[in-house]
Amino acid sequence: MINYISYRILQLIPLLIAISIIVFVIIQLPPGDFLTNYIAQLKNAGNDVSESMILNLKMQYGLDKSMYMQYIIWIKNILLHGDFGRSFQYNQPVADVIGPKLTLTLVISVISLIFVWAVAIPIGIYSATHQYSPLDYVFTFIGFIGLAMPGFLIALILIYFVFTQTGVAITGLFSPEFADAPWSMAKVMNMLPRLVIPVIVIGMSGTASLIRVTRGMLLDELSKQYVITARAKGVAENKLLFKYPVRMAINPLISTIGWTLPALISGEAIVAIVLNLQTTGPMLLKALMTQDMYLCGSFLLILSVMTVLGTLLSDILLALVDPRIRFGGVAE
Amino acid sequence: MGRQEEVILEMKDVKVHFHLDEGVLKAVDGVDLRIKRGKTLGIVGESGCGKSVTSQALLRIVPKPGEVQGKILLYRGGKDGTDEPVDLVKLDPRGKQIRDIRGGEIAMIFQEPMKAFSPIHTIGNQIIEAILLHTTDDKEEAYRLGVNILQKVGMSNPEQRMGEYPHQLSGGMRQRAMIAMALSCNPSILIADEPTTALDVTVQAQVLQLINDLKEKSDTAVIFITHDLGVIAEMSDDVAVMYLGKVVEYTDVDTLFHAPKHPYTKALLNSIPSVSMEKKRLESIEGTVPFPMNLPQGCGFYSRCKHAVDGVCNAADVPLVEVAAGHHVRCLMVESERTEQEVEA
Numbered sequence: 001m002i003n004y005i006s007y008r009i010l011q012l013i014p015l016l017i018a019i020s021i022i023v024f025v026i027i028q029l030p031p032g033d034f035l036t037n038y039i040a041q042l043k044n045a046g047n048d049v050s051e052s053m054i055l056n057l058k059m060q061y062g063l064d065k066s067m068y069m070q071y072i073i074w075i076k077n078i079l080l081h082g083d084f085g086r087s088f089q090y091n092q093p094v095a096d097v098i099g100p101k102l103t104l105t106l107v108i109s110v111i112s113l114i115f116v117w118a119v120a121i122p123i124g125i126y127s128a129t130h131q132y133s134p135l136d137y138v139f140t141f142i143g144f145i146g147l148a149m150p151g152f153l154i155a156l157i158l159i160y161f162v163f164t165q166t167g168v169a170i171t172g173l174f175s176p177e178f179a180d181a182p183w184s185m186a187k188v189m190n191m192l193p194r195l196v197i198p199v200i201v202i203g204m205s206g207t208a209s210l211i212r213v214t215r216g217m218l219l220d221e222l223s224k225q226y227v228i229t230a231r232a233k234g235v236a237e238n239k240l241l242f243k244y245p246v247r248m249a250i251n252p253l254i255s256t257i258g259w260t261l262p263a264l265i266s267g268e269a270i271v272a273i274v275l276n277l278q279t280t281g282p283m284l285l286k287a288l289m290t291q292d293m294y295l296c297g298s299f300l301l302i303l304s305v306m307t308v309l310g311t312l313l314s315d316i317l318l319a320l321v322d323p324r325i326r327f328g329g330v331a332e
Numbered sequence: 333m334g335r336q337e338e339v340i341l342e343m344k345d346v347k348v349h350f351h352l353d354e355g356v357l358k359a360v361d362g363v364d365l366r367i368k369r370g371k372t373l374g375i376v377g378e379s380g381c382g383k384s385v386t387s388q389a390l391l392r393i394v395p396k397p398g399e400v401q402g403k404i405l406l407y408r409g410g411k412d413g414t415d416e417p418v419d420l421v422k423l424d425p426r427g428k429q430i431r432d433i434r435g436g437e438i439a440m441i442f443q444e445p446m447k448a449f450s451p452i453h454t455i456g457n458q459i460i461e462a463i464l465l466h467t468t469d470d471k472e473e474a475y476r477l478g479v480n481i482l483q484k485v486g487m488s489n490p491e492q493r494m495g496e497y498p499h500q501l502s503g504g505m506r507q508r509a510m511i512a513m514a515l516s517c518n519p520s521i522l523i524a525d526e527p528t529t530a531l532d533v534t535v536q537a538q539v540l541q542l543i544n545d546l547k548e549k550s551d552t553a554v555i556f557i558t559h560d561l562g563v564i565a566e567m568s569d570d571v572a573v574m575y576l577g578k579v580v581e582y583t584d585v586d587t588l589f590h591a592p593k594h595p596y597t598k599a600l601l602n603s604i605p606s607v608s609m610e611k612k613r614l615e616s617i618e619g620t621v622p623f624p625m626n627l628p629q630g631c632g633f634y635s636r637c638k639h640a641v642d643g644v645c646n647a648a649d650v651p652l653v654e655v656a657a658g659h660h661v662r663c664l665m666v667e668s669e670r671t672e673q674e675v676e677a
Contacts, residue, residue, distance in 0.1 A: 223395070225447035231393050232442075233462040233513070234435035237426050244450050322452055323497045 001326065004319060008312055019304045024071045027297045034088040034291045035063060061088060074294065078301075085294030089287065094298045098280065104173070105279040112199045113260060116206040121253075124214025125246060128222060139211060146208030151271040155201045159275070162197075170197055171276040198275055202268045210253070217252055221245035247321070254317045261310030262303045339407065340520055340553055341367035341390070341438075342417070346402035348385050348394055348577075357625045359385040359398070361577035364652070367521060372547065372554040374568030374585070376561060376600070380621050382577040383557045387523045390555075391434050392425040408437065409520075436466035439514035443526040445506035449498035455482075456494030459513045466517040477516065485512040485542060504535035508542065515546060522547070523555045528563065540566060561604055565589060573597050576624055576632035579652060583659040593661040596633050631664070639665050 035057055042049050058064040062073065077083040084094035127136045162170050172179070173194050178187045221227065222245050230240045269281030280299070287296040319326045348360035360382040367373055375383045388394045390404060405417035423430040442448040449458060456478055463474040475494070482490035485508045498506055507527060514522060524543060528536040540563065547554050556567050564571055564585070571588045573581040573596065581594040592598050602615040619636045630646035631637070637645070645664055652662045661667075 225442060225444060226450040228393060229440075229442060229448045229510075230450070230458075230461075232391050232434055232440045234431040234433070234465050235461065236431060243453075247452060248450075323454075324451055324499055 001319065004326070005316055008315055012308055012312065015308060016305065019308070020075060020301055021071065023297055023300045023304060024074065025067075027291075027293055027300065028067055030291060032291065033063060034293055035061065037290060038088070061086075074297070078298075084298040084301075087287075087292055087295040089290050089292040089295065094295050097295060098283070098298065098302075101278055101280045101283060104277075105281070108195065108198055108202065108277065108279060109263075111195060112203040112206070115199050116203045116210055119203075120207045120210035121214055124211045125218060125241075127211065127215040128218035128249075129241065131219060143208040143211045146204045147212070149204075151201050151205060151268055152274045154204055155197075155271050155274045158197055158201065170194065171274075173198070173277055198271070198277055201271055201275070213252065214249060217249035218245055221248045224248075251318060251322060254321065255314045257314040257317065258307060258311035261313075262306040337371070338369040339366045340369050340409070341407070342403075342405040343386075343390075344403040344405070346386070346389055346400065346404060346421075348382070348389050348398050348400050350398045352397070352625075355625050358577050358627070359624060360389060361624075362402070363572075363574075363577075363579055365572055365579065365582070367553045367555060368569075369520070369553050370547070370551040371569040372556050372567050374564040374571040375555065375557045375574055376559060376564050376571060377574035378559060378621050380624070381574045382624075383559075383574055384525055385577075386574070387440065387525050387555060387557055390420065390521075390523060391438055391440060392420060392423065392430050393434070406433065406437065432466070435462050435514075435519070436517050437519055438521040438523065439517065439519035440523040440525065441507070441510050441514050441527045444530045445503060445510045446498070446530070448510055449506065451498055454495055454497055455501070455509050456496075459494070459509070459516055462513055463516050478512075481512045481516045482509065484546070485509075485515070486538075487512070503531055504538065507531060507535075507539050511539070511542060511546070515550070515552075518550060519552065521553045521555065523557070525557045526559070529558070529560075536563075543567070561600060573600070576621060576627070578632060578662060579660070580633065580662045581660065582652070587656075587659055593655060593659070593666045594633075594663050595637050595639050595665070599638075631662075641665070 035054070038057070039049050039054060055064075062070060065073070074085055077085065082095070084098075086092070087094050087097045090097045123139050127139050130136050159170055162168060173191050174181075174187065175190055178190045181187055224245070227240065227245055230244055231237075235243070269285050271277075272279045272281040273285070284296065284299045286292075287299060343363055343365045346360060346363045347358070350357040350359060363382075363386055365373065365375075365386075375386065377383050385394060385398070388398075389400045392400065394400055400421050402421060404420040406420055407417045418429070418433070420430065420433070423433075449455065456475070459478040459481065460471070460474045463477050464471070467477065468474055478494060479490045482493055487493050487505065487508055493501070493505075493509070498509075501509065511527075522543075527543070528539050531539060543554065543556075544567065546552065554567070556564070558564060568585045571581075571583065571585050572579045573588070573594065575596050581588065581592065581597045588597065589601070592601055596617075599615070599617045603617060605614055617636055622632070622635060628634075628646065629648055631640070631650045634640050634646045640646070641664075650662050650664055652660050653667050655661050655666060
């Protein structure tokens with residue numbers, strides 16, 4: 001098992017290097033850079049921009065160096081100092097820009113994730129064991145709506161409905177008086193009820209698809225021979241259900257953890273914009289649009305690392321729950 | 333057949349019907365069988381004749397939407413406090429009583445040992461589970477019993493095997509483990525549903541030998557389901573030949589092989605390849621088993637039978653008739669033959 005894990009971790013190193021290079025190249029690919037935008041803005045504002053000033057700015061942001069030098073400096077600072085570079089747009093270190101929003105994002109995402117799993121898995125199990133029952137049809141119907149309707153649309157409808165009925169605008173995570181206040185117990189208590197809507201909206205499509213996946217996987221497993229064997233031994237139905245087929249049906253869910261981690265950070269940017277949530281999604285979108293190079297580079301890098309770590313995590317979890325993987329893995 | 337034999341399970345007019353959207357599928361349609369202590373009843377027939385569903389009906393594990401009717405009387409010999417037989421058909425298929433019987437009183441070995449074990453639990457875990465359900469509450473004793481039974485079925489290193497997963501064992505080993513699991517709670521009836529079909533021939537012989545040995549040692553009744561008449565000859569005391577959910581011939585094994593009466597049984601026996609038959613085309617039964625839904629009246633074998641007579645065989649359902657002591661046949665032609673002989677005599 002330890003062999004298996006260390007083998008997997010070793011494999012990650014070249015992968016991460018490759019990813020960081022690709023990320024860096026991709027953010028450089030669009031024509032122009034942040035300065036082109038900035039200078040255009042200055043000119044639009046009627047300011048005179050001289051050649052020397054442009055040169056100065058270039059030196060200040062390190063844009064005069066060649067691409068690979070920029071990459072090496074960037075990576076060196078990340079690895080040695082944990083310094084992700086400076087955001088042009090905010091004129092602050094990237095870490096300071098992302099940091100506070102990251103916490104909030106993680107809170108919302110983790111709660112949504114728990115919400116999704118806690119709601120979807122029991123419903124999926126019920127739907128599979130009571131296939132074609134009236135409730136199964138109801139869940140299927142709701143599930144398809146959740147899958148088919150984009151999250152931001154649900155968000156818009158909810159905001160409109162709540163506003164016209166009660167006159168309360170439910171956007172944002174805090175009441176105005178708390179918006180800029182430092183963190184306190186009162187602020188947290190103010191946030192909690194306002195979390196409900198984003199969590200439901202963000203979790204909606206995940207819940208819907210997870211219900212379908214759980215139901216489908218479990219239906220597959222329920223008719224397998226080993227379930228009948230266990231039943232023929234005299235195992236009670238409920239105990240049997242959770243010991244055998246549910247355990248097996250969980251495997252594919254575990255392998256999706258790898259994709260869930262990055263979605264925690266970037267996910268639902270549009271929903272966050274509609275609901276005016278101060279999460280990282282809208283910030284990433286804006287950084288990409290203004291070509292704020294180090295900010296979006298760092299974002300993309302964090303997302304990639306999350307994906308890779310998530311995949312590693314699901315591989316390890318899978319090996320833990322499934323002996324066939326545990327014993328086959330190292331030999332490959 | 334004259335000596336006293338203890339019947340421990342009796343099936344009376346057992347029917348298993350599946351109510352589907354397209355109609356009623358009669359997988360098992362009126363089966364009467366008697367299982368005797370320490371004896372093997374072979375059930376033989378082509379694919380789709382209802383052999384497996386019959387055995388599932390005994391354990392009440394018929395898949396949905398199957399419905400079991402009739403009577404399945406299990407004589408538990410005072411184990412549950414009364415001498416009265418339990419009618420398994422009346423029990424709730426999810427209830428406590430039937431769960432006690434499953435695995436404890438009637439155990440089952442399945443066709444494909446590769447699929448019959450859960451791949452993510454150890455062999456030991458799955459055997460001990462059965463023992464804890466029926467024999468003892470003590471985990472250590474259950475472990476000891478598990479090792480014991482693995483040893484009995486001829487597993488090498490039983491203690492090591494307890495900690496291994498199914499995919500670490502070969503097919504034959506897995507079937508041994510399966511038999512061990514089935515026998516771990518000393519059932520009085522063992523159902524073997526084509527236990528050797530998925531194994532190669534040498535392993536087949538070992539597994540059959542093993543089942544026979546264990547049967548003799550523990551006086552277990554065995555219901556042996558197969559489509560292989562050779563295996564039936566080796567294993568069975570009594571044989572029931574099934575066709576389209578019905579028993580068409582039911583007798584002891586010698587009579588079946590030496591004096592079969594039903595045209596279907598004869599055709600089956602003729603279709604066994606033989607070393608001594610040289611350069612002869614192997615006989616086969618024309619056509620296939622009809623789909624058991626919306627069947628016309630009359631004998632189920634009518635469409636494929638060489639001796640079928642229009643207006644007689646397809647007029648009404650054919651009853652199972654005792655043509656000699658302990659020899660039951662479901663065929664009008666055999667019956668008329670017999671009455672003619674009686675008249676002549």
